[in-house]
Amino acid sequence: MKNTKENPSRRNFIKKTGITLGSLLVSSALPPFNAVLFAANKPTGKGIWYGIGIDIEKCIGCGNCAKTCKIENDVPPEPFFFRSWVEQYTIKNDGTIKVESPNGGIDGFTQSVPDNEIEKSFFVPKMCNHCYKSPCVQVCPVGATFESPEGVVLVDEKYCIGCRYCVQACPYGCRYIHPTKHVVDKCTLCYHRLKKGLNPACMENCPTKARISGDLNDPESEISKFIRIKNVYVLKPHLNTGSKLYYNALNQEVR
Amino acid sequence: MNPEFEHLYQALSKVDGYIYPNEIELSWSILIVLYPYITGLVAGAFILASLERVFNVKSLKPTYVIALLTAFAFMLVATMPLIFHLGKPFRAWEIMITPHLTSAMAIFGFVYLWYLMVVLLLEIWFDYRADMVVWSKEATGLKKWLYKAFSLGITDISPESRKWDNKLGYVVTVIGIPSAFLLHGYVGFIFGSIKANPWWSTVMMPVIFLFSAMVSGIALVMLVFMVINYIRKQKIDMICLDTIAKYLFYIIIIDFTLESLDQIHRLYEAEESFEIISLLMSGKLFVTLLIFQVFFGMIVPLITLGTLQFYKPKEKVRQFIYLIIGLLVLFGIFFMRWNVVIGGQLFSKSFYGFTSFKLSLIGSEGFLMASIWLIVPFIILAFLLWLFPPWKKIHEENIMVE
Numbered sequence: 001m002k003n004t005k006e007n008p009s010r011r012n013f014i015k016k017t018g019i020t021l022g023s024l025l026v027s028s029a030l031p032p033f034n035a036v037l038f039a040a041n042k043p044t045g046k047g048i049w050y051g052i053g054i055d056i057e058k059c060i061g062c063g064n065c066a067k068t069c070k071i072e073n074d075v076p077p078e079p080f081f082f083r084s085w086v087e088q089y090t091i092k093n094d095g096t097i098k099v100e101s102p103n104g105g106i107d108g109f110t111q112s113v114p115d116n117e118i119e120k121s122f123f124v125p126k127m128c129n130h131c132y133k134s135p136c137v138q139v140c141p142v143g144a145t146f147e148s149p150e151g152v153v154l155v156d157e158k159y160c161i162g163c164r165y166c167v168q169a170c171p172y173g174c175r176y177i178h179p180t181k182h183v184v185d186k187c188t189l190c191y192h193r194l195k196k197g198l199n200p201a202c203m204e205n206c207p208t209k210a211r212i213s214g215d216l217n218d219p220e221s222e223i224s225k226f227i228r229i230k231n232v233y234v235l236k237p238h239l240n241t242g243s244k245l246y247y248n249a250l251n252q253e254v255r
Numbered sequence: 256m257n258p259e260f261e262h263l264y265q266a267l268s269k270v271d272g273y274i275y276p277n278e279i280e281l282s283w284s285i286l287i288v289l290y291p292y293i294t295g296l297v298a299g300a301f302i303l304a305s306l307e308r309v310f311n312v313k314s315l316k317p318t319y320v321i322a323l324l325t326a327f328a329f330m331l332v333a334t335m336p337l338i339f340h341l342g343k344p345f346r347a348w349e350i351m352i353t354p355h356l357t358s359a360m361a362i363f364g365f366v367y368l369w370y371l372m373v374v375l376l377l378e379i380w381f382d383y384r385a386d387m388v389v390w391s392k393e394a395t396g397l398k399k400w401l402y403k404a405f406s407l408g409i410t411d412i413s414p415e416s417r418k419w420d421n422k423l424g425y426v427v428t429v430i431g432i433p434s435a436f437l438l439h440g441y442v443g444f445i446f447g448s449i450k451a452n453p454w455w456s457t458v459m460m461p462v463i464f465l466f467s468a469m470v471s472g473i474a475l476v477m478l479v480f481m482v483i484n485y486i487r488k489q490k491i492d493m494i495c496l497d498t499i500a501k502y503l504f505y506i507i508i509i510d511f512t513l514e515s516l517d518q519i520h521r522l523y524e525a526e527e528s529f530e531i532i533s534l535l536m537s538g539k540l541f542v543t544l545l546i547f548q549v550f551f552g553m554i555v556p557l558i559t560l561g562t563l564q565f566y567k568p569k570e571k572v573r574q575f576i577y578l579i580i581g582l583l584v585l586f587g588i589f590f591m592r593w594n595v596v597i598g599g600q601l602f603s604k605s606f607y608g609f610t611s612f613k614l615s616l617i618g619s620e621g622f623l624m625a626s627i628w629l630i631v632p633f634i635i636l637a638f639l640l641w642l643f644p645p646w647k648k649i650h651e652e653n654i655m656v657e
Contacts, residue, residue, distance in 0.1 A: 035356040080263045082276045099273035099607050126275075135451060141363075142346075143355035161349055162342015164282035165360050171451035173275030173604055177282070179259065182342035239450055255605045 038138045039240060049151040050189060051216040051244040053226040054125050056251075058210035061086055061123035063105035065202035065211060069127075070106070072190065072201035079103045081176045083187040084127040084202050089254060091119045097253050124247075124254050125211060127202065128153060128174040128187035129235065133242035136166035136175065136186075145184070151216070151244060152191055157183045171236050189213065216244065262613075272608025281600045281612050284620040286336035289628050291442050291464060292592045293333045298439035298465070299472015300326040301375070301431060306502065308428045314498040320382065320645035321483065322476045327375050328636035334367060336628050339619055359445045370438050374431040379643075380405075381424035385412045386648050401642060439468040446595060453528035454535070454599040459517045466510040471588035473503045478581040479636070481574065487646070493570050497563075500577055503584070504560035511553050531606040539601050539609060544594045552587010556580045 069075060069084040079102075086105030090098040090113050098113055111121065130153050131137075137145050137153060144160040147153050160183035167175045167184060178185040190200035198204070203211045214223035223246075226232070232246035236255065247254075266279050304322035307315040338347050354361035388410050391402035440461035446452075447460025477499045484491045521532065536544055559580055567573065602609050615621045 038357040078257070078260050078263065079267065079276060080260065080279045085276050087273075097607070099605065101273070101276055104276050135449075137357075139358045139360065139449070140355055141358040141360035142349045142353055159346070159349065160343065161346040163340075163360065164342070165358070165445075167277075167282045168600075169449055169451055171604055173277050176277040177280075177342060184342075255607065 055248040058208045059123040066104045068205040090121040129243035129245040131241040135169040139169040269611040274603035285625040286340040289336040295468030298435040298468040329632040378427045474581045474584035547590040
């Protein structure tokens, strides 16, 4: 058989290949095939959609938030498991940075750097950022980690297989493997309290009201005003995780 | 102090700089080092087998079946370290029945099954079907029944049916090559797609994993081929052995180039994570990365195999060199996996400090358990070689006569 342009079998082959590849391409853009597009999606939250605000200028490093969190959520008491912790940043005169968080800040802080060497020092409370393009949700192989309709990232502990892929994927170190349950555990923004109309325990117990949370979709909510009025910034914005934890007065050294 | 947490308190005392409080213990340990190592051996061995079949490298003929059986033996074990590492091993099947499609890990079960069932099993079956029919007539006892069962009752061994076996086997191999690429490229993607970790997050990761897989797989088949010949007291086909070594040399060049490119790129761009990563490479990973992986696993084999392309010492000497180089390559690639998996977790994602890792001797994540997962495939391989000895395969001519 001649291999000419008129050769119908060849033309058919190209046609069929074209159709197959084309339809693969189109279908890959459709749900549920758009798996690769996860982190490129826009937020879809309607109704209440929780965000968090932490004012670094107000934090006094008392560690109440971290302590309360452990009690409220039965977090193991050992200093290797935290849903919420506080970091003490000290920037020295020579430009070096010292970060400390002994027992997550639960027992309070002492300053280990002599006063005359300190340029500035501040506390940074840390917790789950409840990202809306959350890397942990993206990588969970069974969907045990998910985002609630209210924008809270939760874990189904009856479903988690304990593969720890999410622990690797979280850029903020907010997840740990529960030593007795053998599944992953993390901040739920005290979802059990939110559902009853209460504040998360860490916010309820903050003596200086340095932490707030609320509905990002309501322009009159405390959190919306906080974001509007203050110079807020999220952690590691270049990773495009869609973090909903906004810090006021965040230094660029904080990671 | 609860003794259960003693190792964590020890690790806490060894923290260097600042790490997030949840980062003391490494999430992925030696078992996850084995996972890419073993799947890499599978993919590499299979690609060597395909060289003979699809790319018609005739001198590799004696290794074809050995490579397939080696790939199969390791493939059977590949999932074991993964399952044993899970916090909830009995929920492992959830990954198959309710896969979460945005997760790279969710697809593993399917990629694995595709490769095991569709590629490896089918190819071996087509290759051995006629042999099993003949053997089932000669053998006695258990072997006879195993052959009967495995031939699935298709007893036609006419030249016509042999031709079909061959044809279909060829088709499977052609499908198998992209599948092998998929299998290991995909394993690389599991690490390469984690944007939180700058040591892993590189688009090169799947390609690097693929080529290092080929390096380790070829080295493994070379060793197995040599050992089989020693045990059977057969003279080694030196043309075949030299050809394997030649391909090993070529693939190491590509692998070395790709890995160097990745590191040079990292150095040149010197992003935010640069400081912590250079501390990692010159500190915690110095021995396993620069000495074990790069020097012993790459530079020494590269120079030795390169020299052998021009200068050929006596056969016995060459065999000895290949033995040492094969072992060095396998050692080096193991530490390549180690440096990726363990190295990527030693530094904090805050980039302000390091945690430490100590491999325990016992326990499910211990050295002994890990060794078992590396020894079991060889036991399976020995069994496969006993059941399906490549050297007893019936040649085309004999079947024609029959």
